[in-house]
Amino acid sequence: MQPPKKFRTVLLNYLLLLLVILMLGACSNTKYLQQNQDLYVSSKVSVQGDLLTAEKQDIRSALSSKSLMVQQPNSKLLGTRIKVWLYNQKYNEKKSNWFWNLVLSKRNLEEPSIYDSTKTKEALDRMTSYLHNQGYFYATVTADPSVKGRKASIVYSANTGRNFVIDRITYNIPDTNILKVVQAKENLSLIQKGNTFKSSNFSSERERLTRIIKDAGYYKFNRDAIEFSVDTLNKALFKNQLNPFEGLVNIFQENKGREKPTMNVEVIIKNPEDSATSLWQKYFIRKVYAYPDYPINGNPNDPTFKEDTRKFLTIREHQEMLRPKILSKSILLRPGEVYSLQQYNNTINKLYDLGLWLFVTLQYKEAKDTTNSLDAYLFLSPRKKQELGLNFEVSNSSDYLLGSGVGLNYRHINLGKSATQFNFSLNTGIELIKDPNNKWALQSKEIGGEFGFTWPRFALPFNIHQNPRSNVKTRLTVGANYLSRVQKFDITSINLSYGYDWNSSNYRRWIVRPFTLNYVGVILNPAFQDTIVDPNPYLKRSFEPALIGGENISYIYSNNDVLHQRHYTYFRINLEESGLWLNGINSIINAATNKKSNLERMTNVMISNFVKLEADYRHYWKLNQHSGLATRVYAGIGIPYSHSQVLPYVRQFTAGGPNSIRAWRLRTLGPGSYKDSSSTAQIFPDQTGDMKLEGNVEYRFDLLRMFGGSVNLKGATFLDMGNIWMVNPDSTRPGSEFHFNQLYHDLAVGTGAGLRLDFNYFLIRLDWGIPLKVPYFTGNKNGWYISQWDLGSAVWRRNNIIWNVAIGYPF
Numbered sequence: 001m002q003p004p005k006k007f008r009t010v011l012l013n014y015l016l017l018l019l020v021i022l023m024l025g026a027c028s029n030t031k032y033l034q035q036n037q038d039l040y041v042s043s044k045v046s047v048q049g050d051l052l053t054a055e056k057q058d059i060r061s062a063l064s065s066k067s068l069m070v071q072q073p074n075s076k077l078l079g080t081r082i083k084v085w086l087y088n089q090k091y092n093e094k095k096s097n098w099f100w101n102l103v104l105s106k107r108n109l110e111e112p113s114i115y116d117s118t119k120t121k122e123a124l125d126r127m128t129s130y131l132h133n134q135g136y137f138y139a140t141v142t143a144d145p146s147v148k149g150r151k152a153s154i155v156y157s158a159n160t161g162r163n164f165v166i167d168r169i170t171y172n173i174p175d176t177n178i179l180k181v182v183q184a185k186e187n188l189s190l191i192q193k194g195n196t197f198k199s200s201n202f203s204s205e206r207e208r209l210t211r212i213i214k215d216a217g218y219y220k221f222n223r224d225a226i227e228f229s230v231d232t233l234n235k236a237l238f239k240n241q242l243n244p245f246e247g248l249v250n251i252f253q254e255n256k257g258r259e260k261p262t263m264n265v266e267v268i269i270k271n272p273e274d275s276a277t278s279l280w281q282k283y284f285i286r287k288v289y290a291y292p293d294y295p296i297n298g299n300p301n302d303p304t305f306k307e308d309t310r311k312f313l314t315i316r317e318h319q320e321m322l323r324p325k326i327l328s329k330s331i332l333l334r335p336g337e338v339y340s341l342q343q344y345n346n347t348i349n350k351l352y353d354l355g356l357w358l359f360v361t362l363q364y365k366e367a368k369d370t371t372n373s374l375d376a377y378l379f380l381s382p383r384k385k386q387e388l389g390l391n392f393e394v395s396n397s398s399d400y401l402l403g404s405g406v407g408l409n410y411r412h413i414n415l416g417k418s419a420t421q422f423n424f425s426l427n428t429g430i431e432l433i434k435d436p437n438n439k440w441a442l443q444s445k446e447i448g449g450e451f452g453f454t455w456p457r458f459a460l461p462f463n464i465h466q467n468p469r470s471n472v473k474t475r476l477t478v479g480a481n482y483l484s485r486v487q488k489f490d491i492t493s494i495n496l497s498y499g500y501d502w503n504s505s506n507y508r509r510w511i512v513r514p515f516t517l518n519y520v521g522v523i524l525n526p527a528f529q530d531t532i533v534d535p536n537p538y539l540k541r542s543f544e545p546a547l548i549g550g551e552n553i554s555y556i557y558s559n560n561d562v563l564h565q566r567h568y569t570y571f572r573i574n575l576e577e578s579g580l581w582l583n584g585i586n587s588i589i590n591a592a593t594n595k596k597s598n599l600e601r602m603t604n605v606m607i608s609n610f611v612k613l614e615a616d617y618r619h620y621w622k623l624n625q626h627s628g629l630a631t632r633v634y635a636g637i638g639i640p641y642s643h644s645q646v647l648p649y650v651r652q653f654t655a656g657g658p659n660s661i662r663a664w665r666l667r668t669l670g671p672g673s674y675k676d677s678s679s680t681a682q683i684f685p686d687q688t689g690d691m692k693l694e695g696n697v698e699y700r701f702d703l704l705r706m707f708g709g710s711v712n713l714k715g716a717t718f719l720d721m722g723n724i725w726m727v728n729p730d731s732t733r734p735g736s737e738f739h740f741n742q743l744y745h746d747l748a749v750g751t752g753a754g755l756r757l758d759f760n761y762f763l764i765r766l767d768w769g770i771p772l773k774v775p776y777f778t779g780n781k782n783g784w785y786i787s788q789w790d791l792g793s794a795v796w797r798r799n800n801i802i803w804n805v806a807i808g809y810p811f
Contacts, residue, residue, distance in 0.1 A: 029081055029084045029085055029112060030149070032088050032092050032112070033112070033150060037114050037115075037150075038115045038147050038150050038151065038152040039074070039112055039114065039115070039150060039151050040071060040072075040073045040074070040113040040114065040115040040116075040153075041073050041081070041151045041152065041153060042073050042154075043069060043073050044153075044155045044156070045060045045063045045064050046156065046157045046158065047063075047160065048157070048158065049136070049159060049160030049161060050162065051160060059131075059160065062130060063127050063141075063156065063158060067126070068123060068126045068127050069126075069156070070119045070122050070123045070126065071113065071115070071116055071119040071120065071123065072113065073113055074110055074112065074113045081110075083109055083110035084110050084111075086103065086104055086108055086109050086110075087109040087110055087111055087112065090104045103704070103706075106705075107705035115145070115152035120143050120145065123143070124142070124156075127141045127156065127158060128140070128141050131160060133198070133199040133200070134163065134196075134197075134199070134200075135164045135198055135199075136161055136162075137161075137163070138161030138162060139158065139159060139160045139161050140158070140161070142156070143155070144156075162261060163261075164197040164261050164262065165195070165196055165261070165263075166191060166192065166195050166196075166262070166263060166265055167193065167262035167263065168193065169189075169191060169192075169193060169264075169265050169266075170264070170265075171183070171266070171267045171269075172229075172266055172267065172268045172269075173269045174270075175269070175271060175279045175280055177280070177282075178213060178269055178279075178280055179269075181213055182212070182267075185212055188208070189205060189208070190204050190205040191265060197263060202228055206226045206228075209226055209267075210223040210226065213269075213280075214341045215342050216340075217338035217340065218280045218281070218283070219282075219364070219374060220272075220280070220283070221280055225269055225270045226267070226268070227268040227269075228265060228267060228268065229266040229268055230263050230264065230265060230266070231263055282338060283338070283372050283374050284336060284337065284338055284372060284373055284374070285334065285339060285374055286335060286367045286374060287367075287375045288312065288314065288331060288334070288335060288375075288376045288378070289313075289315075289375065289376065289378065290313055290315050290316070290331060290380065291305070291317065291377075291379050292322055292327060292380050292382070293321045293380070293382055294379040295381065296381050300377065300379070304318060305317060305318060306319075308324060310328060312328055312331075313327070313328050313331060315327065320417060321356070321382060321417065322414070322417055322418075322419060323417050323418055326418055330350050330351055330354060330419075330456075331347055332346050332347045333347055333376050339374055344362060347362060347378075348360050350471070351378070351380065353456070354419045354456055355413050355419075355421065356380075356382060356414055357380045357381055357382055358381050358382065358383050359380070359381040360378070360379075360380055360381075361380075362376060362378050363376070364376055364377075365377065385412060385413055385414050386410070386412050386413075387409075387413075388408075388409070388410050389408070389409040389410075390406070390407070390408055390409075391409075392406055393405040393406075393407070402432045402440075403429060403430070403431045403432070404429060404430060405427060405428065405429030405430075406427070406428055406429070407425065407426070408426045409424070410423070410424045410425075411423050411424075419455075419456045420453060420455050420456075422451070422452070423450075423451065423452045423453075424449070424451040425450050425451075426448075427446075427447070427449070428445075428446065428447040428448075429445070429446050430445045430446075431443040431444045431445075441486075443485065444483065444484060444485045445483075445484050447482050448482065449479065449480060449481075450478065451477075451478055452477035453475070454473055454476075455473070455475075456472065456473065457472055458472055458500060459474035470502045470504065471502065471503050472501070472502040473502065474498075474500050475497070475499060475501065476497075476498050477496070478495070479495045479496075480492075480493065480494045487525050488524075488528045489522060489523065489524045489543065490522070491521070491522050491523075492520075492521040492522075493520045494519045495516075495518050496515075496516070497516045497517070497552075498515045498516075499511065499512050499514055499515065499516075499552070506561075507558060507559045508556070508557055509556040509557075510553070510554070510556075511552075511556070512552075512553050513551060513552040515551070516548075516549065516576075517547075517548070517549045518546075518547075518548040518650070519547055519605065520547075520648065520649070520650060521545050524543060535732075536732050541645060541646045542646060542652065542688065545606070546605065546606065546608045546648040546650075547599075547600075547603060547605045547606065548578045548608045548648055548651070549578060549579070549581065550576065550577040550578035550581065550582070551576070552574070552575070552576045553574070553575050554572060554573070554574040555572070556571070557569065557570070557571040557572075558570045560620075565622065567619065567620060568619075568620055569617075569618070569619050569620075570616075570617075570618040570619075570620075571615075571616070571617050571618070572615070573613075573614070573615045573616075574613070574614045574615075575611075575612070575613050576612045576613075577610075577611050577612075578607075578608050578609060578610050578611075578648075579607050579608060579609030579610065579641075579642060579644070582599065582607045583607060583609070583642070585599055586598045586599040586600060586607060589602070607644075608640075608644055608647075608648045608651075609640060609641050609643065610638055610639060610641065610644060610647050610651065611638070611641065612636070612637070612647070612651060613637055614636040615635050615636070616633075617632070617634075618630070618631065618633075619631050626701060626702040627700065627701040628699075628700050629697070629699055629700070630700060630809075631695075631696065631697050631698075632695065632811040633695050634692065634694040634722070635692070636691060637690065637691040637692075638653070638727075639727060645728075646690075647690060652689065653689050653690070653691065653692035653724045654666065654667050654687070654688055654689075655667075655669040655670050655689075655692065655694070655722060655748070657804065658767065658804035658805070658806035659806065659811070660694060660720070661694065661720040661723075661748055661750050662718065662750060662769035662802065663720065663748070663749075663751070663769035663770055663772075663802055664750065664769075665685060665802055666685070667685045667688070668687060669687065669723060669724070669748055670736070670746075670748075670775070671688070671689035671724045671725050671726050671730075671733060671736035672689075672726070672736040672738065672742070672775065673736075673742075673745065673746055673775040673783075674687075674733040674734060674736040674776065675775075675776035689725050689736070690724075690726050690727040690728070691726075692722065692723070692725075693722050693723065693743075694720070694721070694722030694723075695720075696720050696721075697718065697719045698716055698717070698718040698810070698811075699716060699717050699718070700715075700716045700756075701714065701716070702714055703715045703755075710759075711758065711759055712757075712758040713756070713757060714756040714757075714758055715753070715754070715755055715756070716754040716756065716767070717751070717752070717754075718751065718752055718753070718754065718767070719749070719750075720750045720751070721747050721749045723746050723747055723775060725737065725738035725746065726738065735775075745775065745781070745782065746775045747773065748771070748775050749771070749772040749773035750769045750770065750771050750772055751769065751770060751772055752767055752768050752770055752802075753767070753768065754766055754768065756809075762808070763807065763809065764805070764807060765805070765807070765808065765809065765810070766803070766804070766805055767803075767804045767806075767810075768801055768803045768804070769801070769802050770800060770801050770802075771785050771800060772784065772786060
């Protein structure tokens with residue numbers, strides 16, 4: 001989508017203003033300092049020792065953190081301390097008007113960092129303690145400050161020396177039942193023989209042991225019962241987190257002479273402190289109580305609750321919200337079972353997944369009349385059963401001046417008190433252009449609707465084993481859409497799908513659609529058909545009506561959670577087949593009518609036969625608090641079979657546009673080295689292919705906070721590469737077929753930069769891209785295009801610098 005010229009001009013003015021501010025921010029900020037003050041501008045950490053490069057980088061990052069390096073230099077943006085400059089504009093220059101009030105948000109200001117030698121000494125102590133905690137007991141850290149032009153810099157030099165290696169691990173656990181629990185999962189221990197000592201591993205191991213012991217039924221087990229002892233000392237270590245090495249000096253001195261100093265670790269789990277002979281007790285669930293319509297700030301002893309006692313569950317509610325059988329299956333706790341921390345988490349997640357409640361709270365209370373017994377209380381605060389929404393959309397693109405749309409959405413989350421969801425949506429929109437007489441004219445119109453049902457289980461005529469922890473959904477979706485491009489074509493499509501979604505683990509999800517059906521009907525305008533479609537055999541076959549019916553399966557892996565905050569992965573692979581069961585129906589009808597009729601003759605539509613495979617891999621790195629790196633690799637291929645010669649138009653691949661290779665407009669790139677330079681392509685760009693390869697790298701960073709901090713202005717730079725190709729030769733598009741030895745030549749490469757306005761609940765993205773390598777460029781054999789750049793030419797910029805406006809990130 002390309003913004004209009006007026007919008008680009010206004011935006012360019014604001015960008016120039018931002019550039020001026022950044023240039024001013026490069027000016028000295030020292031003139032506002034007092035006589036004995038120096039501006040702290042930079043710090044560097046040098047790490048020496050017998051370490052791998054990755055280990056040095058981790059230590060360098062840790063020592064540079066705010067918790068260890070007490071005083072931090074002022075941050076930089078594009079090489080300038082712009083936030084310090086803005087701070088001085090507000091508090092020293094006293095700037096105040098509409099523009100400065102917009103820019104001088106508190107989040108955009110940074111008070112000058114004044115060098116303080118006492119904080120440097122404190123940083124040295126903290127860095128040394130940190131290295132000791134990582135097992136580098138002979139580590140030293142020094143600081144070398146320097147001042148030049150009232151600007152102070154510090155170089156911290158850390159020498160790690162040798163760190164201790166764990167040689168032997170033993171267990172001192174008097175309670176044999178607890179010992180069995182620990183030994184059953186000893187292979188998952190975070191303290192292993194041969195590993196270097198790190199205090200963080202001991203803290204994490206304590207949490208792991210606490211979790212597995214409580215999960216085994218020991219409800220009252222306390223993490224403070226776990227201690228660690230080193231070598232032959234009968235002294236508990238690491239209980240005092242501030243000084244975990246007290247009493248170990250002699251042992252460390254003895255180890256100094258060894259090439260690889262080692263330590264023996266003893267894991268101690270004490271019995272309860274209230275009695276020297278008592279053991280930890282297992283707890284069992286006695287009763288389970290559920291409050292399905294529990295009001296916020298309600299009273300569980302409210303006498304108006306009606307009680308319904310079932311086999312596994314006692315329900316207390318004012319009125320029935322959910323069928324008891326469904327509620328009982330969704331609550332994984334059962335009377336008589338041992339208390340489990342994992343089952344606690346699974347039950348809460350299972351209930352939230354039904355989508356019926358705003359808040360789910362599970363509390364355990366000891367039974368007064370039965371020893372080692374717990375009563376479980378589930379307090380469920382419901383959501384609204386029905387939702388109605390209306391949204392409006394205004395857009396602009398390279399092939400129309402103004403687009404508008406209206407969408408109506410309705411949802412019911414609990415049909416028939418069965419947790420069945422019903423969704424209905426209705427959308428309509430138009431696109432307007434200016435005709436040769438400069439009058440508004442309708443270019444296209446569209447209307448569509450969809451409704452669907454979602455059941456919280458496998459909806460099958462037979463029973464199937466279902467993991468209670470899996471969040472299973474069965475979905476039925478029916479939709480229809482009508483698109484009319486004035487004086488070109490009318491396309492009517494009807495969609496039907498039925499299938500299942502479920503989680504096989506916390507990070508893995510499956511989407512299986514054993515039944516999908518898509519009818520596409522096409523009516524072409526005679527003039528459009530004669531001049532554009534018929535001369536192009538491939539385009540002609542693409543616009544033929546199609547009956548797409550088959551199966552679809554997707555596997556998704558995503559580990560974006562609190563355990564992967566520094567970097568995480570997303571991977572999706574999708575396989576679609578069309579024609580198999582439709583051909584079966586076609587053959588049955590053909591045989592039943594003695595070859596007088598079949599499904600294709602009855603519908604006057606050909607069955608599409610193809611197999612399509614797609615894979616999408618993404619990895620995200622959080623470099624620091626204000627920047628990150630996002631990468632994506634995508635590959636897809638579709639192969640027609642049987643009597644089908646091409647993929648249906650709606651299943652073909654395209655390249656270019658705001659979510660693909662951004663240095664090209666949508667549908668203008670490829671296939672292969674082919675370029676459509678006809679006049680029709682300027683009006684109706686429509687290049688598609690049978691396969692696609694694409695790779696993207698994007699560096700994202702924060703710029704400024706605006707409007708009092710409610711809007712975050714972000715920036716990005718990116719590199720996109722890829723193309724689409726034909727699997728089989730196309731005589732009308734020379735160079736479009738894929739050949740492995742031509743892959744490098746056919747790859748398109750583009751770069752660019754962008755701005756994002758992040759409103760927290762949605763994001764507006766503006767990217768502009770410029771080509772680096774053009775597959776169809778004949779100036780050199782490899783297609784590199786940089787030599788042709790002519791940034792001073794307005795005509796060249798208009799034809800080669802592509803602007804894209806979109807909602808949300810491209811990946």
